[in-house]
Amino acid sequence: MTEENKTMVTEFILVGLSDHPRAQIVLFCLLLVVYLTTLSGNGFMILVIVADSHLHTPMYFFLSNLSLIDIFYTTTSVPEVLANCITHRTSISVMNCLVQMNCGLFLGMTECLLLAVMAYDCFAAVCHPLHYTLMMNNRLCVILVASSWITAFLLTVVPIFFMPVEFCGPNIINHFTCEAQAVYKLACLNARINEIFSIARGIPILVVPFIFIMVTYIRIGLAVLKICSAQGQSKAFSTCGSHLIVVSIFYGSAMSIYLRPQDSHQDKLISLFYGVVTPMLNPMIYSLRNKDVKGAVYRVIRKKAPE
Structure with missing residues (x-):
């Protein structure tokens, strides 16, 4: 294949979730409700x-x-999907697609690392309550969050220099957004190399933090078993329960895409779940299970209400 043929692809065609007009209207309404709920819930x-x-x-x-990441994460793809449902426009330039893909990877990796940081925070709160304020001081918290953002940025930018950027065709992405797995299928590499590249990228950002979280929760579980009072155990579970639910949903869906052979139909549903539904659920999980958040909401509303 000549260089001329390799550079002919200038835009991609997104297959989307459905090509039926009525189904697209229903999907538009559902996605719009979910997106607005995500923005309002995380913003609030x-x-x-x-x-x-x-x-x-x-x-x-x-x-x-985490809420800030979820707002940005859904905004990288959902508005594009909504516009496609209304205008029936399914094309996207190669450059815009790559930008969308890498922004999604960056934010997704940042969330992976941040969830690992939050697991360490739970560990410090449950296993070392007397030294918690010393262990999790303001300076360390800022460093941990900044490290998550910077590490994810580097893991996104550095592979760009090694990532295949030439697309030999076809130019049809069997997805509703520029998901990395779907885009890599169109690169000028065979499918086996693409899968190896994806798994190699997923191990340090998915498997390693996940193992860290699991080890952390094993230690938390052992510490909880040593707590004699039921009230103390309940408080420990309340501290970590919401985070564990979010970790299970996010890591479970992300690992099922990036660490297994690709399946277009399943990948669409899973991507829709962790890329659209999960960011909407996160603030609900934390607010509904947390008395501190409920109390803060009540105080904020009471403060804003006219005398």
Whole structure:
């Protein structure tokens, strides 16, 4: 194949979730509701954490960053999908697709690392409660969050220099967005190399943090078993329960895509779940299971209400 043939692809065609007009209208309405709920839920969570001094703790500092990531993450793809449903436009330039793909990878990897940081915070709170304020001081919290963002950025940018950027055709992406797995299938490499590249990238950002989280929770579980009072055990479970649910949902869906052979139909559903539904569920999981957040919401509303 000549160089001329390799550079002919200038845009991709997104297959989308459905090609039926009525189904697209239904999908548009559902996605719009989910997207607006995600923006309002995560935005309100950030507002409450910033506005209420009782929530100026490491746990909620990490949670506000998680909400910020979820807002950005859904915004990288959902508006494009909504526009495609309305205009029936399915094409996207190669450059825009690569930008969307790498932004999604960056934010997804940042969330992976941040969830590992939050697991360490739970470990410090449950296993070392007397030394918690010393272990999780403000400076360390900022360093941990900044390290998550910077590490994810480097893991996104550095592979770009080694990532195949030439596309030999066809130019049809069997997905509703520029998901990395779907885009790599169109690169000028055989499918086996693409799968190896994907798995090699997924191990340090998915497997290693996941193992760290699991080891951390094993130690948390052993510490909880040593707590004599039922009230103390309940408080420990309340501290870590919401985070464990979020970890299970996010890592379970992400690892099922990036660490197994590709299946277009399953990949679409799983991507829709962790890329659209999960960011909407995160603030609900933390707010519904957390008395501190409920109390902060009540105080913020009471403060804003007219006398």
